[in-house]
Amino acid sequence: MTHYAVRVRALRKRYRETVAVDGVDLDIRSGEVFGILGPNGAGKSTTVALLRGHRTRDGGEVAVLGEDPERAGRDWLARIGVVWQDESAAEELTVAETVRHFARYYPRPRDPDEVIALVGLEAEADSRSKHLSGGGRRRLDVALGVIGDPELLLLDEPTAGLDPVARRRFQRLVRALADRGTTVVLTTHDLEEAERLADRLAVISAGRVRAVGAPATLAGRDEREAVVRWREPDGAEREAVTGTPTSEVAALAARFGGEVPGLRVSRPTLEDVYLRLVGQDGQDGQDGQDGQDGPAPVVPGSGAGEWAP
Ligand SMILES: Nc1ncnc2c1ncn2[C@@H]1O[C@H](COP(=O)(O)OP(=O)(O)OP(=O)(O)O)[C@@H](O)[C@H]1O
Numbered sequence: 001m002t003h004y005a006v007r008v009r010a011l012r013k014r015y016r017e018t019v020a021v022d023g024v025d026l027d028i029r030s031g032e033v034f035g036i037l038g039p040n041g042a043g044k045s046t047t048v049a050l051l052r053g054h055r056t057r058d059g060g061e062v063a064v065l066g067e068d069p070e071r072a073g074r075d076w077l078a079r080i081g082v083v084w085q086d087e088s089a090a091e092e093l094t095v096a097e098t099v100r101h102f103a104r105y106y107p108r109p110r111d112p113d114e115v116i117a118l119v120g121l122e123a124e125a126d127s128r129s130k131h132l133s134g135g136g137r138r139r140l141d142v143a144l145g146v147i148g149d150p151e152l153l154l155l156d157e158p159t160a161g162l163d164p165v166a167r168r169r170f171q172r173l174v175r176a177l178a179d180r181g182t183t184v185v186l187t188t189h190d191l192e193e194a195e196r197l198a199d200r201l202a203v204i205s206a207g208r209v210r211a212v213g214a215p216a217t218l219a220g221r222d223e224r225e226a227v228v229r230w231r232e233p234d235g236a237e238r239e240a241v242t243g244t245p246t247s248e249v250a251a252l253a254a255r256f257g258g259e260v261p262g263l264r265v266s267r268p269t270l271e272d273v274y275l276r277l278v279g280q281d282g283q284d285g286q287d288g289q290d291g292q293d294g295p296a297p298v299v300p301g302s303g304a305g306e307w308a309p
Contacts, residue, residue, distance in 0.1 A: 002029055004028060004029055004030060005064070005065060006027070006034075006051060006062075006152070006185065007027055007061075007062075008026040008027075008060065008063075009025050009060055009061045009062075010024075010025065010060040011025075011047065011050060011060035011061075012024075012059035013046050013057050013058055014058050019207055020043045020046040021046050021047055021057075022208050023208060024208065026047075026209065026212075028183060028185060029183070030183055031181050032183060032184075033178050033186070033198050034184065034186075034199065035197065035198030035201040035202070036048070036186070036187045036188075037189070037201055037203045037204070037274060038187075038203060038205050038278065039205055039278050042278075043206075043208075044156070045157075045187065048154050050062060051154060051185070052154055053072060054082075064076075065080065065151060078107055078148055079150055079151045079152065080151070080153075081144075081146050081150035081152070081154070082155075083153075083158050084141075084156050085156040085160070091129060092128060092129075094126050094127060094129070095124050095125050095140055095143075096112065096116060096125040096126060098129055098140065098144070099112040099115055099140075099144065102144045106148035106149070115143045115146060115147050116143060118143070118173055119142050120166065120169050121136065121139050121143065134161045135162045135163055138159075138160070138162055142155075142170065142173070146173075152182070152183045152184075153177060153182055153185070154185050155174075155185065156187050157187055157188060158170060158188075167190075171193065171196060174186070174197055178199075191269075191271050191274060194215065195215040195270050198215060199214065200213060200214050201213065201214075201218055203219075203274060203277045203278065205279065210277040211273075211277050218270065219277055221267065224267065224268045224273075225241050225242060225243050226245035226266065226267050227239055227240070227265070228240045228242060228245050228252070228264070229263070229264045230252055230262050230263050231261040233261075237262070245265050
């Protein structure tokens with residue numbers, strides 16, 4: 001039986017005349033890394049804030065770790081780590097003091113020194129957080145998100161502003177957390193990161209889920225036609241768009257009597273699929289969903305005890 005850390009049905013949120021979340025359904029399995037992609041203003045941060053009970057919804061049903069975020073108590077809060085988009089840790093305390101301070105809020109915190117090392121802030125442990133670089137602050141935010149050893153970690157654009165080395169380190173950290181059984185939900189604009197990190201992705205635009213699935217198969221990506229490119233003996237570059245690239249390559253290999261010059265076979269990238277889903281490639285951006293379970297109603301509280309501790 002699949003256990004779900006998050007179940008959302010028909011979620012709605014409006015800010016005055018702006019409809020930010022317009023009927024979102026999501027099923028996030030316990031222990032998976034789930035990425036939320038979408039253009040600016042799509043409703044990603046609002047959705048994450050609603051999962052944490054940081055905002056109140058206007059409609060729909062939400063169960064996070066089996067409870068309705070708007071009614072859950074302190075014990076539930078302690079099971080969830082959060083890194084918000086514009087967070088900034090206490091200014092005057094050092095990194096180590098800040099992490100130790102936050103550790104006291106949780107019943108079973110991780111070791112502060114271990115967490116500081118996990119995010120790569122050992123060298124800055126005794127620096128005041130106000131003296132950290134932007135990327136350093138982001139790492140501290142992540143440290144504070146994981147110090148409580150959460151069952152569910154919500155990350156809103158966690159790698160924005162991180163350099164490539166810090167980004168890789170963060171990605172290893174997320175994988176390590178997932179290996180410990182932590183469910184991770186992250187929003188990102190970085191498609192490469194989404195592809196590398198996420199077990200499954202949701203693409204949201206204009207407050208609605210456009211597709212859900214594994215990065216390799218999202219919106220039928222793996223079934224789309226492939227492009228086979230090669231170079232003819234006269235130097236001309238050729239390409240064939242085909243649903244049977246293996247046969248195409250075999251035919252080319254037979255014709256060339258061996259190696260095919262400049263041979264490349266490519267499938268649509270995640271970016272190709274994403275742009276089509278959000279309607280930025282000249283099409284309408286409505287591609288349906290795959291990988292979603294049926295829209296069974298969610299009874300908040302009914303999932304209690306369903307996820308691995
Ligand atoms: N506090 C608020 N008051 C009014 N409107 C808001 C508020 N927060 C968000 N919005 C609006 O709701 C919509 C969804 O915003 P949201 O921040 O959830 O999108 P997002 O997908 O996270 O975008 P980004 O990628 O830019 O962070 C946008 O139109 C935004 O302007």
